[in-house]
Amino acid sequence: MSIAAIISLCLTAGLFIISSLFKIAGKLRLGIPLIYLLIAVVSTFFTRWTTEHEQLVLMGLYIVIGLTALSWIISLIKTIRRRRDEKYLEDDVAWQIQRAREMGIPLDKIQFNGQGDLLDPRTGEPVVYGQATSFKDI
Known part of the structure; x- marks a missing residue:
């Protein structure tokens, strides 16, 4: 070769x-x-x-690695929050569908509005958050 x-x-x-x-x-x-x-x-x-100036060079490296670790922590926190929000949304949708079944609303054409409210396919009005639902004061 x-x-x-x-x-x-x-x-x-x-x-x-x-x-x-x-x-x-x-x-x-x-x-x-x-x-x-x-x-x-x-x-x-x-x-x-x-x-x-080896100490100065290593200090710079440690700072850069620390900032990288900080970005990992921030990403981890954002991921946990996003998953928690998704879980909350899934639970809310399941609760609204269960409530609509209890009220006898047909669920053949389910639609949700921009706020996440289940809409009655016959009237187009929110099902769970309509007039028939009473809320406790927070």
Whole structure:
């Protein structure tokens, strides 16, 4: 095998590995810390400043990773809230359908309005939140 083929194979494998790292880092929101780490590693080989100020470089890396972890926590909180809201909506819809069955309303053409109220297919009026429903004061 010629030296050019070996160099080409090594470059291709290296670029594939770097590409895979960035894809994984993008999915995990670690793109910026990965870029920071690559810059810090590359600059270590070329300048004395990085080796002399290693604590500062590591502090910057820790800050970037901390911000990434903070974004994970925020995303987790948003996901929990979204799932809780979806569960609430599902429970509300099931309750409205049960209530409509109890009231003898045909459920062959169920429709909901923008506020999430079940509409009576005969009149187009909200079923559960209409005049026949009494509410307790909150």
